[in-house]
Amino acid sequence: MTSSTRRIVQVACAVIWCLFAAGPIFGFAALKPVLVSEGVYSEYCTKSVTGGPCKEQDLRLNFMFNVGAILTNVDAMLVGFVLDKYGPRVSGIVGSVVIFVAALVLSNAALLPGDPWLIGYSLLAVGGPFVFISSFHLSNTFVQYSGTILALLTGAFDASSAVFLGFQISYKNSAITLSQLFTIYTIVPVFILLAEVFIMPQTSYKSDESFASVVSTSAGHMEAEEQALLEDADLTSYTGRRSSFISNRGSFNRRRSSLVHEAPTPQSLAQYGSLKGLTAKQQLATHWAFLIIVFTTIQMLRINYFVATINSQYTYLLGHEKAQQINAVFDYLLPLGGVLAIPMIGFVLDHMSLVGSWTTVVTLSLTMGVLNLIARPWAAYLNVLLFVLYRPLYYTAVSDYAAKIFGFKTFGTVYGVVICIAGLFNILQSVLDRLTKKTFHLNPTPINGILVGATAIAGLALVGYIKSQGQNLKRQFLEIEAEASEPMLMPGAAPVPGVTTTHDPLHGETEISFNDPNQTKKAAKKDGDDCGSGHCKNCVCDV
The missing domain is CATH 1.20.1250.20 (MFS general substrate transporter like domains)
Structure with a gap:
């Protein structure tokens, strides 16, 4: 494919994976009712509450989101280091692997000990910036549209919160479980990995x-x-x-x-x-x-x-x-x-x-x-x-x-x-x-x-x-x-003593010379204008 076509495909791939993987954790408001329905952290409730989570369960769920949001942003410094040192391809591959592991943990949360929801959500938060920030350089594929390309990438980042909205709709309107949804989601990191290896550039566009x-x-x-x-x-x-x-x-x-x-x-x-x-x-x-x-x-x-x-x-x-x-x-x-x-x-x-x-x-x-x-x-x-x-x-x-x-x-x-x-x-x-x-x-x-x-x-x-x-x-x-x-003389102005200007009409250049007053030749004296005659004005007498 031509260089221009390849760049278009690269931008399209980045927009697609940002749409599904850049920031799905920020769709927490849509995922939260599903988590409550699944009974996540319900063990923290001391009494039954109707119409939503109990106060402690709500705080625990919000804490899970808070940790994910913090890691997403703290992770940006690590992403920056990898991006500057190894390039966007390595950064994208690392992100795809982390997201794949996150999806596996969340899909098997019921079988894992400890707090798999917090771990899986945190890994999902860490993987997002690796695939998102590493795509910023693609704004230079078409410099005149750099702002628009950045807007597409950031728009895809924001739209990625729809992933959990899709989870919510599927969960409510079908027999599919949350575990199955996260299993299907593993397709996304696989796509990113293949795109990074076969389509995306190894180094950043400048x-x-x-x-x-x-x-x-x-x-x-x-x-x-x-x-x-x-x-x-x-x-x-x-x-x-x-x-x-x-x-x-x-x-x-x-x-x-x-x-x-x-x-x-x-x-x-x-x-x-x-x-x-x-x-x-x-x-x-x-x-x-x-x-x-x-x-x-x-x-x-x-x-x-x-x-x-x-x-x-x-x-x-x-x-x-x-x-x-x-x-x-x-x-x-x-x-x-x-x-x-x-x-x-x-x-x-x-x-x-x-x-x-x-x-x-x-x-x-x-x-x-x-x-x-x-x-x-x-x-x-x-x-x-x-x-x-x-x-x-x-x-x-x-x-x-x-x-x-x-x-x-x-x-x-x-x-x-x-x-x-x-x-x-x-x-x-x-x-x-x-x-x-x-x-x-x-x-x-x-x-x-x-x-x-x-x-x-x-x-x-x-x-x-x-x-x-x-x-x-x-x-x-x-x-x-x-x-x-x-420096230009005003019309009708006398030349400045000690300054010589020479204009070259062929090259359109003007040379300006500053003469040393100590080397300036003395003005010739007119007859009778010697120091002894008394007729000279401002004369310089030889001693």
């Missing part, structure tokens, strides 16, 4: 690592020369090109030399919107990394907390019957949202500046938070609708941010660390769950209010920093242009 979106924050459309600077993030190449237009000597030359040869620092590189020249450790020490880690931690905690507790939250706010209806709508919209959000994500990432896209993300997040505080059915349904669209947008925006700011050379490591740190803090989800159920007597409003406030602080700080860096970038460009531009 990109130009363009940071044009950072500049468009405040500088607008740049000239081609300025765009080249952004793409290369290299002042030396830029000033080298400019020197073909201007050749000079003296102090002007020395000033430009200092500009060209000055060693870049992490701060100066960040001001120009590119951290690709730094090591992963240096990149993680910048404000770019710190702010995205803080915001990601808060958002991940909010997202996973809502997925695990949506039923109990709306049971308190709107009653059991209405909560069941909202939960059912959520189960269907969550996987569908990943698909519906693809056009929106493609537009936001491909056609908006970095500050514009993140302003959109923060605004949506705050809107959802406010709606979650309103105990009205219309607010609940609108919140669910925004949530299922926001989730894929947010995760895609984080990976897009990491690719644009840090570059693909260190993408696996840096992105992995960001997601890992955020995942570790997700242990707080169990704390929030217990606070809601025991301290606030099932009232979710206090916890949700705290999370909205934290989102506002972290989100505004992130957007403000991106905007300020865009303004710094524009100012730096103006300074570079001022340093590199040709």
